[in-house]
Amino acid sequence: xxxxxxxxxxxxxxxxxxxxxxxxxxxxxxxxxxxxxxxxxxxxxxxxxxxxxxxxxxxxxxxxxxxxxxxxxxxxxxxxxxxxxxxxxxxxxxxxxxxxxxxxxxxxxxxxxxxxxxxxxxxxxxxxxxxxxxxxxxxxxxxxxxxxxxxxxxxxxxxxxxxxxxxxxxxxxxxxxxxxxxxxxxxxxxxxxxxxxxxxxxxxxxxxxxxxxxxxxxxxxxxxxxxxxxxxxxxxxxxxxxxxxxxxxxxxxxxxxxxxxxxxxxxxxxxxxxxxxxxxxxxxxxxxxxxxxxxxxxxxxxxxxxxxxxxxxxxxxxxxxxxxxxxxxxxxxxxxxxxxxxxxxxxxxxxxxxxxxxxxxxxxxxxxxxxxxxxxxx
Amino acid sequence: xxxxxxxxxxxxxxxxxxxxxxxxxxxxxxxxxxxxxxxxxxxxxxxxxxxxxxxxxxxxxxxxxxxxxxxxxxxxxxxxxxxxxxxxxxxxxxxxxxxxxxxxxxxxxxxxxxxxxxxxxxxxxxxxxxxxxxxxxxxxxxxxxxxxxxxxxxxxxxxxxxxxxxxxxxxxxxxxxxxxxxxxxxxxxxxxxxxxxxxxxxxxxxxxxxxx
Numbered sequence: 200x201x202x203x204x205x206x207x208x209x210x211x212x213x214x215x216x217x218x219x220x221x222x223x224x225x226x227x228x229x230x231x232x233x234x235x236x237x238x239x240x241x242x243x244x245x246x247x248x249x250x251x252x253x254x255x256x257x258x259x260x261x262x263x264x265x266x267x268x269x270x271x272x273x274x275x276x277x278x279x280x281x282x283x284x285x286x287x288x289x290x291x292x293x294x295x296x297x298x299x300x301x302x303x304x305x306x307x308x309x310x311x312x313x314x315x316x317x318x319x320x321x322x323x324x325x326x327x328x329x330x331x332x333x334x335x336x337x338x339x340x341x342x343x344x345x346x347x348x349x350x351x352x353x354x355x356x357x358x359x360x361x362x363x364x365x366x367x368x369x370x371x372x373x374x375x376x377x378x379x380x381x382x383x384x385x386x387x388x389x390x391x392x393x394x395x396x397x398x399x400x401x402x403x404x405x406x407x408x409x410x411x412x413x414x415x416x417x418x419x420x421x422x423x424x425x426x427x428x429x430x431x432x433x434x435x436x437x438x439x440x441x442x443x444x445x446x447x448x449x450x451x452x453x454x455x456x457x458x459x460x461x462x463x464x465x466x467x468x469x470x471x472x473x474x475x476x477x478x479x480x481x482x483x484x485x486x487x488x489x490x491x492x493x494x495x496x497x498x499x500x501x502x503x504x505x506x507x508x509x510x511x512x513x514x515x516x517x518x519x520x521x522x523x524x525x526x527x528x529x530x531x532x533x534x535x536x537x538x539x540x541x542x543x544x545x546x547x548x549x550x551x552x553x554x555x556x557x558x559x560x561x562x563x564x565x566x567x568x569x570x571x572x573x574x575x576x577x
Numbered sequence: 578x579x580x581x582x583x584x585x586x587x588x589x590x591x592x593x594x595x596x597x598x599x600x601x602x603x604x605x606x607x608x609x610x611x612x613x614x615x616x617x618x619x620x621x622x623x624x625x626x627x628x629x630x631x632x633x634x635x636x637x638x639x640x641x642x643x644x645x646x647x648x649x650x651x652x653x654x655x656x657x658x659x660x661x662x663x664x665x666x667x668x669x670x671x672x673x674x675x676x677x678x679x680x681x682x683x684x685x686x687x688x689x690x691x692x693x694x695x696x697x698x699x700x701x702x703x704x705x706x707x708x709x710x711x712x713x714x715x716x717x718x719x720x721x722x723x724x725x726x727x728x729x730x731x732x733x734x735x736x737x738x739x740x741x742x743x744x745x746x747x748x749x750x751x752x753x754x755x756x757x758x759x760x761x762x763x764x765x766x767x768x769x770x771x772x773x774x775x776x777x778x779x780x781x782x783x784x785x786x787x788x789x
Binding site for chain 1: 636637644649652654655671673678
C-alpha cells in the first residue's frame with residue numbers, strides 16, 4: 200500500500216473535517232473519506248440513541264479508521280432496493296453480486312411462461328442477499344409477479360443463516376420492501392437452512408428428499424461460493440477484507456474433514472495437494488461440488504460467481520466436462536454457456552471465446568465475474 | 578417565542594383580519610388561512626418532473642479502483658456516472674451508498690439538464706429556481722420589515738420603559754438592559770395588538786442572548 204502524503208491529511212483536515220483526516224488511512228482518498236464521513240453522520244442522525252450524536256459519530260469514525268469495513272460499522276449495506284444487515288462473521292454483499300443478480304432477475308422475468316412456477320436454490324447464501332433481491336425483483340416485475348416463487352437459501356454457517364432470516368424479516372416487516380408471504384395474491388416461499396454442501400448426505404438426503412421430493416424441475420441454481428486461493432488471500436485481498444471478513448466465506452478449505460475418512464490427515468497437507476484431491480486448484484474446489492449438485496438436480500439455469508477471467512475459463516471447462524473428479528455425468532452437456540463480466544447489462548459487443556471446443560458468449564464490461572449456463576429444453 | 582401552538586393560532590387569526598383582502602369570507606373556508614404569498618405560488622402547478630431519457634442514449638460507468646474486484650476487495654464507493662450520447666452531457670452521482678439509488682439520482686439529474694436545454698426558462702429546473710428565488714426575496718423582505726418595525730418600536734419602548742422604571746439607570750433607553758419582566762409590564766400599560774407584542778418579547782430575548 201503506497202504511503203499517503205501528509206499534504207493529503209492537511210487538505211482533509213482543512214477542507215472537510217479533522218474526522219475526514221482520521222478516515223483517510225482507511226479510505227485512501229479525499230472523496231471517499233468525505234463520502235464515508237457524510238454517511239456516518241447521516242446514519243447517526245437517522246438512528247436514535249441516548250448517547251449524544253457527536254460522540255456516536257466520533258466512535259464510528261474511530262472504528263472505521265481502524266480499518267473495520269464501513270458496512271460492519273453502520274450495520275447495513277444497500278443491495279438493489281433492499282437494505283441488507285451486515286455483521287462480522289458473514290460476508291458483506293458486493294456491488295458486482297448486485298449487478299448480476301438484477302440482470303439474472305430480468306432474464307428470469309423475460310423468459311418465463313406466465314403459468315409456470317419458479318423454484319430457485321442459492322448455495323452459500325451468506326446474508327441472503329441474492330435470494331432476497333431475486334425475490335424482490337421478481338415480485339415487482341409484472342410478468343413474474345403473479346406466479347408462485349419458491350426460493351431456498353443454504354449456508355454452512357449458523358451465523359449466516361440467522362442473519363439471512365433476520366434480513367428477510369427486516370425487509371418484509373420493517374422496511375416493507377417485500378410483501379409478507381401470507382398476504383393476499385402473493386404466493387412465495389423463502390427459507391434458509393443450515394447445511395454443509397460437502398457432506399455426503401447433502402445431495403441424496405437434503406436436496407433430493409427434504410427439499411424437492413417430486414417437485415417441478417429446479418429453475419435456477421445460483422451460488423457465490425468461496426473462490427480465493429490461500430495464496431491470494433494472503434497477498435491479493437484488501438486489508439479490510441483479510442482482517443475483518445470471514446475466511447470461511449472467502450477461501451475453500453473447511454471441507455477438509457470430509458476427506459479424512461481414508462485415514463490420511465488432510466488438515467496438515469499443503470493447499471496445492473489439497474486441491475489435487477478434488478482434481479482442481481484449491482480455489483476451484485466449490486465448483487466441483489456445484490457441478491455435482493447441478494448434475495443431480497438438472498436445473499434449467501446455473502449461475503456461479505467467479506473471481507476473475509482465468510477462473511471463469513476454468514469453471515466453464517469444468518462444467519462442460521473438461522475436468523473435475525467425477526466426469527461420468529454430463530452436467531454441461533446441453534447447456535448454453537456464457538461468461539458475464541462485472542456489468543453484464545452494459546453494452547453487448549458480441550464478444551465470444553472458445554473454451555473446450557465450445558463457443559462461449561461473453562457479456563458486459565469489466566472483469567470476468569460469473570459463469571452462466573442455460574438449458575431451456577429441461 | 579412563538580412556541581405554544583394555540584397562541585400562534587391566535588396570532589394568525591389577528592393577522593388574517595388585518596389583511597382582509599386575502600380572506601374570502603365563507604366562500605371557501607379552506608382558503609381562510611392562506612394569507613401568505615408563498616402558499617399561493619406553490620399552488621400554481623410546477624412543470625412536471627421530466628422523464629428519463631431512453632437507456633439506449635445513455636452510457637453508464639461505475640467508478641471503481643483498479644484491482645480484482647469481487648470478494649477480494651470491499652469498496653464503498655458506489656458512484657455512478659452517466660453520459661447522454663446525443664448531447665454529451667455527463668452527470669455523476671455519489672449521493673448515497675446504494676448504487677441503485679445513485680443510478681436513479683443520476684438519471685433524474687440528467688433529465689432535468691436535458692429539460693433545461695430544451696425548454697429554457699419554462700423548464701422545471703428554471704421554474705423551481707425562480708420560485709426559490711422569489712421565496713428567499715420575500716423572506717428577506719419580511720425580515721427587513723420586521724426589524725425596521727422593531728427598531729421603530731424599540732425607540733418607543735425605550736422611552737416608555739424609562740418612564741415605567743421611574744427613570745432608573747437606563748442609559749439612553751438601551752433596550753438590551755431591560756429585562757423581559759419589564760416588557761411584560763409595558764405590555765400591560767400600552768394596549769397594542771397582540772402580535773406586535775409577541776414579536777417584541779421575542780426580540781428582547783434574542784437581543785439579551787446577543788448581549789451575553
